[in-house]
Amino acid sequence: DQQVKQNSPSLSVQEGRISILNCDYTNSMFDYFLWYKKYPAEGPTFLISISSIKDKNEDGRFTVFLNKSAKHLSLHIVPSQPGDSAVYFCAASAGTYKYIFGTGTRLKVLA
Amino acid sequence: EPEVTQTPSHQVTQMGQEVILRCVPISNHLYFYWYRQILGQKVEFLVSFYNNEISEKSEIFDDQFSVERPDGSNFTLKIRSTKLEDSAMYFCASSTRQGLNSPLHFGNGTRLTVT
Numbered sequence: 001d002q003q004v005k006q007n008s009p010s011l012s013v014q015e016g017r018i019s020i021l022n023c024d025y026t027n028s029m030f031d032y033f034l035w036y037k038k039y040p041a042e043g044p045t046f047l048i049s050i051s052s053i054k055d056k057n058e059d060g061r062f063t064v065f066l067n068k069s070a071k072h073l074s075l076h077i078v079p080s081q082p083g084d085s086a087v088y089f090c091a092a093s094a095g096t097y098k099y100i101f102g103t104g105t106r107l108k109v110l111a
Numbered sequence: 112e113p114e115v116t117q118t119p120s121h122q123v124t125q126m127g128q129e130v131i132l133r134c135v136p137i138s139n140h141l142y143f144y145w146y147r148q149i150l151g152q153k154v155e156f157l158v159s160f161y162n163n164e165i166s167e168k169s170e171i172f173d174d175q176f177s178v179e180r181p182d183g184s185n186f187t188l189k190i191r192s193t194k195l196e197d198s199a200m201y202f203c204a205s206s207t208r209q210g211l212n213s214p215l216h217f218g219n220g221t222r223l224t225v226t
Binding site: 034036041042043044045046049089091096097098099100101102103104 | 115117142144146152153154155156159161166167169202204214215216217218219220
């Protein structure tokens with residue numbers, strides 16, 4: 001039962017360009033969405049979140065877009081930097097304590 | 112910046128043994144969680160804990176698992192009789208409150224290896 005899906009296991013982007021990471025979900029009850037970044041041997045680090053009442057949220061180089069009708073969210077990183085190379089997880093919750101995570105996308109930013 | 116700390120970083124145990132994974136959440140946080148990630152798979156919710164009781168648990172969190180906040184700072188996950196399939200990274204997390212604008216803050220995890 002994969003309620004949150006990240007269909008691209010990996011993505012390579014040139015330094016300075018835009019990275020776009022995608023996430024799809026199936027549960028229409030989800031009302032809060034988050035993106036986490038994870039380096040090897042570390043826990044997930046919170047990046048940015050968005051509630052279902054918004055369609056866009058920005059924080060510095062990171063912007064999350066939410067398309068509720070398509071049940072799709074994306075994370076844009078502009079400009080991409082080598083230090084952004086990590087695994088990115090999207091997560092969602094439906095007003096409970098339980099966050100459902102996607103399978104992750106490994107981003108590699110090439111110098 | 113305050114952080115969630117977990118000990119040990121790596122625990123090796125034999126099948127059938129009990130293990131206790133320890134966590135110190137961020138001091139002013141009220142909600143506590145355990146998640147796990149089996150190698151190469153997604154991060155999975157195990158349990159949430161608030162006001163000294165379990166708020167929600169997943170189907171993974173069966174009778175072999177228990178959580179406790181034995182004092183004002185520690186939050187533990189106990190696996191009574193470990194199985195090979197319990198081998199995973201276990202992440203503790205905490206948050207100030209549940210719901211909007213309340214992201215989870217994760218520790219760096221404990222790698223549990225059951226042999």
